[in-house]
Amino acid sequence: MKKLLVLGMLALAGLALAQPKVFKGTEPGRAGGxxxxxxxxxxxxxxxxxARETSSTDIIALFLPYLTTYDPYTQAPEGRLAxxxxxxxxxxxxIFKLREGAKWSDGQAIDADDVIFSATVHADxxxxxxxxxxxxxxxxxxxxxxxxxxxxRADFPKPYAPALIQGWYIVPEHVFGPAYxxxxxxxxxxxxxxxxxxxxxxxxxxxxxSYVKGERVVLVRNPNYWGVDERNNPVAYLERYTFQIVPxxxxxxxRFLAGEADTxxxxxxxxxxxxxxxxxxxxxxxxxxxxVDVTLGTNFIVFNWNHKDSxxxxxxxxxxxxxxxxxxxxxxSMIEVALGGLGQAQWxxxxxxxxxxxxxxxxxxxxxxxxxxxxxxxxxFRSKNRDGWLVNAxxxxxxxxxxxxxxxxxxxxxxxxxxxxxxKVGVKVEYRPIDFNELVRQLTSPAADGTRDFxxxxxxxxxxxEPAFSRNVWELNGSLHAWNLGTGGKNPAKVxxxxxxxxxxxxxxxxxxxxxxxxxxxxxxQKVVAENLPLIYTVAPAYNPARLTRLxxxxxxxxxxxxxxxxxxxxxxxxxx
Amino acid sequence: xxxxxxxxLLQLIPTFFGATLLAxxxxxxxxxxxxxxxxxxxxxxxxxIANLRQQLGLDQPLPVQYAKWxxxxxxxxxxxxxxxxxxxxxxxxxxxxxxxxxxVLATLMIYLIAIPIGVYSAIRKYTWPDRTFTVLAFLGLxxxxxxxxxxxxxxAVWLSDLTxxxxxxxxxxxxxxxxxxxxxxxxxxxxxxxxxxxxVFAGMFWWRVQRKQAATFGIWVGLVLFGMSALLMLWPLLxxxxxxxxxxxxxxxxxxxxxxxxxxxFPVVIVVGTSGLAGLMRxxxxxxxxxxxxxxxxxxxxxxxxxxxxIYKHALRNAVIPFIAGIGGLLPGLIGGAGLVEVTMAWPGxxxxxxxxxxxxxxxxxxxxxxxxxxxxxxxxxxxxxLLAWVDPRIRYS
Numbered sequence: 014m015k016k017l018l019v020l021g022m023l024a025l026a027g028l029a030l031a032q033p034k035v036f037k038g039t040e041p042g043r044a045g046g047x048x049x050x051x052x053x054x055x056x057x058x059x060x061x062x063x064a065r066e067t068s069s070t071d072i073i074a075l076f077l078p079y080l081t082t083y084d085p086y087t088q089a090p091e092g093r094l095a096x097x098x099x100x101x102x103x104x105x106x107x108i109f110k111l112r113e114g115a116k117w118s119d120g121q122a123i124d125a126d127d128v129i130f131s132a133t134v135h136a137d138x139x140x141x142x143x144x145x146x147x148x149x150x151x152x153x154x155x156x157x158x159x160x161x162x163x164x165x166r167a168d169f170p171k172p173y174a175p176a177l178i179q180g181w182y183i184v185p186e187h188v189f190g191p192a193y194x195x196x197x198x199x200x201x202x203x204x205x206x207x208x209x210x211x212x213x214x215x216x217x218x219x220x221x222x223s224y225v226k227g228e229r230v231v232l233v234r235n236p237n238y239w240g241v242d243e244r245n246n247p248v249a250y251l252e253r254y255t256f257q258i259v260p261x262x263x264x265x266x267x268r269f270l271a272g273e274a275d276t277x278x279x280x281x282x283x284x285x286x287x288x289x290x291x292x293x294x295x296x297x298x299x300x301x302x303x304x305v306d307v308t309l310g311t312n313f314i315v316f317n318w319n320h321k322d323s324x325x326x327x328x329x330x331x332x333x334x335x336x337x338x339x340x341x342x343x344x345x346s347m348i349e350v351a352l353g354g355l356g357q358a359q360w361x362x363x364x365x366x367x368x369x370x371x372x373x374x375x376x377x378x379x380x381x382x383x384x385x386x387x388x389x390x391x392x393x394f395r396s397k398n399r400d401g402w403l404v405n406a407x408x409x410x411x412x413x414x415x416x417x418x419x420x421x422x423x424x425x426x427x428x429x430x431x432x433x434x435x436x437k438v439g440v441k442v443e444y445r446p447i448d449f450n451e452l453v454r455q456l457t458s459p460a461a462d463g464t465r466d467f468x469x470x471x472x473x474x475x476x477x478x479e480p481a482f483s484r485n486v487w488e489l490n491g492s493l494h495a496w497n498l499g500t501g502g503k504n505p506a507k508v509x510x511x512x513x514x515x516x517x518x519x520x521x522x523x524x525x526x527x528x529x530x531x532x533x534x535x536x537x538x539q540k541v542v543a544e545n546l547p548l549i550y551t552v553a554p555a556y557n558p559a560r561l562t563r564l565x566x567x568x569x570x571x572x573x574x575x576x577x578x579x580x581x582x583x584x585x586x587x588x589x590x
Numbered sequence: 591x592x593x594x595x596x597x598x599l600l601q602l603i604p605t606f607f608g609a610t611l612l613a614x615x616x617x618x619x620x621x622x623x624x625x626x627x628x629x630x631x632x633x634x635x636x637x638x639i640a641n642l643r644q645q646l647g648l649d650q651p652l653p654v655q656y657a658k659w660x661x662x663x664x665x666x667x668x669x670x671x672x673x674x675x676x677x678x679x680x681x682x683x684x685x686x687x688x689x690x691x692x693x694v695l696a697t698l699m700i701y702l703i704a705i706p707i708g709v710y711s712a713i714r715k716y717t718w719p720d721r722t723f724t725v726l727a728f729l730g731l732x733x734x735x736x737x738x739x740x741x742x743x744x745x746a747v748w749l750s751d752l753t754x755x756x757x758x759x760x761x762x763x764x765x766x767x768x769x770x771x772x773x774x775x776x777x778x779x780x781x782x783x784x785x786x787x788x789x790v791f792a793g794m795f796w797w798r799v800q801r802k803q804a805a806t807f808g809i810w811v812g813l814v815l816f817g818m819s820a821l822l823m824l825w826p827l828l829x830x831x832x833x834x835x836x837x838x839x840x841x842x843x844x845x846x847x848x849x850x851x852x853x854x855x856f857p858v859v860i861v862v863g864t865s866g867l868a869g870l871m872r873x874x875x876x877x878x879x880x881x882x883x884x885x886x887x888x889x890x891x892x893x894x895x896x897x898x899x900x901i902y903k904h905a906l907r908n909a910v911i912p913f914i915a916g917i918g919g920l921l922p923g924l925i926g927g928a929g930l931v932e933v934t935m936a937w938p939g940x941x942x943x944x945x946x947x948x949x950x951x952x953x954x955x956x957x958x959x960x961x962x963x964x965x966x967x968x969x970x971x972x973x974x975x976x977l978l979a980w981v982d983p984r985i986r987y988s
Contacts, residue, residue, distance in 0.1 A: 227938020
């Protein structure tokens, strides 16, 4: 009788989860165990409409659902809360089917009302959510409407390639709705760090258990989660997930070396050596994968095409000049000295780990002072003055200032290596690190006449999987069109032909739906950039992940990448002992 | 005297406005604001950046921003943190308390050790113990705290390798789980010696009182240390056996949490304490030497007083006057945190929070901290002056 009852309960549980998401792990796992990682800073909020930094969103992503994301194995779109989708109207409409039976941790159903409400709030200009850009396409809104309880529909003003990636967080309407109707301030005050953890409702694999300021965030398994593994066991496997807040990288390393953290990403060769040494001495049961991939961010030098000094402006606009500068970049030394031997040279704008779009088949102006001298001579800089600097026929010295942001050791060393090589051939480069905010001001705030007051800046941008999300950098009127910036959201006054080509390619890339065609477009885009060097790329630091061997469900070495990290899903990580 | 105090308190008001206005201007003079770093995020467009500035009030003229902030302060409201979107006090309050644990313990340690060593060094000037203390003092002053903190971390890892036990913590202030069973067993072993120690020192105390002698400094220290330990161990002895072997920190009883925090504080307090200790020790030595060469000390010795009485009653009491006057100055230090060592040893104090606020230009968090420090500094100065008048009969305010 008892057995029958249990069976009946199980059947009921199965019914409740009629359409679970199947998470395909790397190996069969088992339930239980704890996962502990270190985090460099405290979260700022649990409210997804307020969160702006990864220290908050890394945690929010564990307890709030989203419609779709990238498949960790293929990088194709993958449904999460969305069970399936249908593209209609030549890509102008996408209909998402939600998983029926999915529930919030407080027992309420997750349905179309929650999705539509979240979309409305994210898109609200007064809320200013960090995801707002996902709801606007070239100034026109993307409209979300409810079809029935488990179906929503998105209407795009034009075909949009990343339409299937909808990674904004969905919140419970029954919690946020009343606050939103009372006003934006009430909405923003919800789910702050002083909110008791029990009141933070979860629709993801984990739910908030406790938070001790400056110490740790603890999440526990959400029993109501809508995911299962391939054998229909509920996931997540892990019972407990702890973020230990350790604001210093060396102290994070110490935690990992002592076995108190399960994963770690070594920042440099020195840290890699320390982990290796400890593993070899049998003091730590762990694995480390040095240089297994490079990080997504990019570092580059950009010259100012909107210079007050017309001599410098026309110089910086010469492609021969920029190619000469590229020839002066000793990327081998940069990797050796600035990155401690761990990293790769970068030649084009798409991050190397982004296999779906990256191509290595681009023009490479490799380190060659002779070629640089020759190109500079073609620009008229043939002789040297008494001090040994290159001058042109009018006696103008070839000189410029290079700045980067203070405190970033990697960038500071890259800049110094470039400066030293340039000075050897007679280019008078003055290098100076400056405050980050001052650097951003020089880069992004043109004066009333459209000029900006810097010569060259070494800076980096965060990278992502989707090239269309970097349109602010590459489209002519973009706010980060760093080399040639227009004022007031307009195109720059003087535009080169290749810039128009890049602009066209970016626009086509964002509106083409066929994956193979898209790749062709972005390959061409990388070639044009590498050829013309509006941004001169430097080197990409290595990704050196390490983990304790007690973890299961992790990627083998060949599959580790800096986009997904060391495991395909957090849901299928488990503790072996 | 009363008139003097009132006058001093009234003077605080213009000082307060001047100091906060200056701080506000200095923060605003630095390039950029809270929103600047978002401008380099390729996914953010111009419109949402401008919106955010407007929403946070960063586009308003400086006098307006300052006036708004000031009207909040006058009602006891420190403002809204730009990055946490919540009350500044809720951002920094807990962290100030955490820092206080370190600062109070380190200050106690510094005074309890530095004054006796300083006195000893002064009396035995240029003997080898004095020279040893001098060398140690200079070492303590020379090693930067954050570096010493890192050494401490690696010492902790090394010790745990050596013994296979966690003797020192690897940074942090608390553990996720507390091993109540271990704590109880440790208390059961350590309680008898602590009790015996307490009884021995209490006996010595009683013995001296019987002979109408004041207890020595050593007896006081012994009595307090052993007595406190024995008292603290009473709780695990009584409650411990009924509790589970292991509990999450947040569900553990108060005595277990306090013990855990003290254990984590131990290496950090050593690091914070050493540099202060070194400095104070040297100052105390100099003060003492100064006083010992005074005429009245020669007179005291000439009239045949016991050397103990000369040193402790005549010399020491005069030599510590500057320290007593300095107690007021400790007040702002209490909330100022223990410095970079909090970052390297992952202590959730105010320093990491302040550094984050500065790098994010979260103005109201910075201003809130400056305001509290300013007020405490001003109060501390008044207290110092009053204390000085109290201990030094030569000083009178009218």
